[in-house]
Amino acid sequence: MEAVAVIDFETTGLSPAQGDRATEIAAVIVEDGRVVDRYQSLMNAGVRIPAYIEALTGITNAMIRSAPAAGEVMREVSDFVGNMPIVAHNASFDAKFWDAELARIERSREQDFVCSLLLSRRLLPAAPSHKLGVLVQYANLPVAGRYHRALADAEMAASLLLRLEDELRLRHQVPRVSVDLLRQIQRTSKAQLPTCLAAARGKTSG
DNA sequence: TGCCAGGCCCTCTTTAGGGCCTT
Numbered sequence: 001m002e003a004v005a006v007i008d009f010e011t012t013g014l015s016p017a018q019g020d021r022a023t024e025i026a027a028v029i030v031e032d033g034r035v036v037d038r039y040q041s042l043m044n045a046g047v048r049i050p051a052y053i054e055a056l057t058g059i060t061n062a063m064i065r066s067a068p069a070a071g072e073v074m075r076e077v078s079d080f081v082g083n084m085p086i087v088a089h090n091a092s093f094d095a096k097f098w099d100a101e102l103a104r105i106e107r108s109r110e111q112d113f114v115c116s117l118l119l120s121r122r123l124l125p126a127a128p129s130h131k132l133g134v135l136v137q138y139a140n141l142p143v144a145g146r147y148h149r150a151l152a153d154a155e156m157a158a159s160l161l162l163r164l165e166d167e168l169r170l171r172h173q174v175p176r177v178s179v180d181l182l183r184q185i186q187r188t189s190k191a192q193l194p195t196c197l198a199a200a201r202g203k204t205s206g
Numbered sequence: 207t208g209c210c211a212g213g214c215c216c217t218c219t220t221t222a223g224g225g226c227c228t229t
Binding site for chain 1 (some may be wrong): 217
């Protein structure tokens with residue numbers, strides 16, 4: 001599979017449209033079946049983190065006060081990621097914060113997001129749930145650190161992505177996994193998945 | 207004033223409702 005950037009945001013809440021802002025971001029570059037580069041930073045958006053979010057993530061208002069400005073961090077991380085395809089767990093969440101924080105520095109993205117949550121529902125249908133932490137346990141993936149910290153979650157989402165790639169190669173006998181195939185799978189209905197995988201098997205093997 | 211996310215998925219569906227998942 002071509003190189004991708006797996007990202008994860010920690011934020012003050014669920015919706016940038018409701019005034020929520022990012023507090024931390026991590027991006028890990030996955031290439032040739034492994035993580036080859038990492039970026040992580042807390043970010044100060046000048047907003048207060050609610051107490052229950054401090055408890056959830058361990059990211060406190062004191063930590064954010066001494067962090068670099070959000071715009072500075074977003075410039076760095078968007079340069080780091082470049083035009084690589086971006087992967088995130090529940091990508092609709094990270095994509096709306098990515099877009100909202102980039103818009104504040106008058107940048108916009110060109111690439112699509114790929115969603116490891118949607119892919120997991122298709123490729124690991126027997127998992128008891130498709131929360132990142134449950135999938136890590138279910139697939140025996142290494143716990144990379146504290147859950148709800150950006151770098152640990154991005155590393156674990158990267159491990160999950162590689163596990164999904166293995167699932168396609170070994171279980172479904174897809175000879176070559178591409179980002180384009182992942183995009184197809186995540187928008188394919190459960191009923192149409194066998195047809196989609198059969199086409200992927202045939203595309204490069206005969 | 208009172209409201210307050212939203213995209214995806216499943217099903218007892220499609221003229222809809224409710225759960226999952228992210229912080």
